[in-house]
Amino acid sequence: MAEDKKDMVKQPAATPAGTERTRARRVFVPRVDIYETSEAIVLLADMPGVDETGVDITLEKNILTLVGQAANGARAGYSLAYAEYDAGDYERAFTISDEVDRERIEATVKNGVLRVVLHKAEAVKARKIAIKAA
Amino acid sequence: MYGPVLWRFGRAMDPWPEIQRLQQEMNRIFSSASQPYGQEFPAINAWAGEEGMVVTAELPGADPEKLDISVVGDSLTISGNREAEALKAGESYHRQERSCGRFTRTIQLPFHVDAAKVAATYERGILNVVLPRSEAEKPKKISIKS
Numbered sequence: 001m002a003e004d005k006k007d008m009v010k011q012p013a014a015t016p017a018g019t020e021r022t023r024a025r026r027v028f029v030p031r032v033d034i035y036e037t038s039e040a041i042v043l044l045a046d047m048p049g050v051d052e053t054g055v056d057i058t059l060e061k062n063i064l065t066l067v068g069q070a071a072n073g074a075r076a077g078y079s080l081a082y083a084e085y086d087a088g089d090y091e092r093a094f095t096i097s098d099e100v101d102r103e104r105i106e107a108t109v110k111n112g113v114l115r116v117v118l119h120k121a122e123a124v125k126a127r128k129i130a131i132k133a134a
Numbered sequence: 135m136y137g138p139v140l141w142r143f144g145r146a147m148d149p150w151p152e153i154q155r156l157q158q159e160m161n162r163i164f165s166s167a168s169q170p171y172g173q174e175f176p177a178i179n180a181w182a183g184e185e186g187m188v189v190t191a192e193l194p195g196a197d198p199e200k201l202d203i204s205v206v207g208d209s210l211t212i213s214g215n216r217e218a219e220a221l222k223a224g225e226s227y228h229r230q231e232r233s234c235g236r237f238t239r240t241i242q243l244p245f246h247v248d249a250a251k252v253a254a255t256y257e258r259g260i261l262n263v264v265l266p267r268s269e270a271e272k273p274k275k276i277s278i279k280s
Contacts, residue, residue, distance in 0.1 A: 008175055008233070034228040035221060044219065046232050048192040048259035071258065078181035078188055085177040085192055112194035112259015 013091045026088035030068065030114070041100065041118040047090045048112040049073065055114055057107050064105075065093040068114060175237050176212065176261075186266040187243060194259035195232070201256065203263060205249045210265065213238035245271050 010028040015021060030045040049070030056067040068090035104119040176191040191212060201214040218234040248268040255262045
């Protein structure tokens with residue numbers, strides 16, 4: 001699947017220098033796809049274990065921060081015998097340009113994938129320019 | 135007298151397969167030192183309990199209808215497809231980090247599974263497969279007669 005096998009493992013997220021998190025959980029950087037359509041920029045983030053109640057999206061100035069809190073994977077009556085992944089939260093931030101309409105950002109979560117649709121501002125939408133005959 | 139002895143000596147002392155095996159073993163040790171977990175997709179966790187095991191796999195964005203789970207004896211196979219978003223003409227990726235494509239993975243379990251009682255759920259992008267131990271292999275308590 002991935003060319004570089006290292007990419008398959010969830011990468012821990014960095015914290016700003018000298019700070020610590022209050023929650024004693026691991027935090028990962030979700031893998032993200034971003035594509036652009038004529039109307040919007042669409043961002044897809046893999047956040048297994050996260051549902052719509054655990055997602056927090058904030059836009060401050062031009063920084064869009066995605067935070068996902070995953071459910072704890074522990075099961076009553078069972079003990080972890082073998083592990084290849086850790087359950088944890090997700091965090092990632094992007095800078096966005098002025099072409100995004102700040103009032104119209106939509107987000108949905110389905111099957112552990114967060115989809116954020118950043119609609120483009122009217123001013124920057126591509127327009128077809130008709131050429132008038134001289 | 136020399137013939138058979140040399141022949142045997144030659145066979146036994148051929149160092150090449152042994153060197154290769156040693157090299158593979160070293161590669162495995164050193165490559166796993168920096169990576170604590172295996173890199174097969176999907177990554178799985180296995181939970182052991184009295185009744186059997188629960189295998190969970192992180193499969194964000196998979197279509198539960200198209201996931202294929204099969205159990206034969208003591209092996210569990212998970213296969214499926216993660217489809218990339220279909221882009222229309224004029225749309226383009228800024229970045230593409232999520233992997234897509236077909237995957238299949240087989241896990242050997244430490245016991246035979248009662249295939250009729252296997253249950254699987256898929257929620258929040260995590261697949262849960264409950265694998266009960268077959269009745270014949272359940273541990274039996276043996277009472278000591280006085």
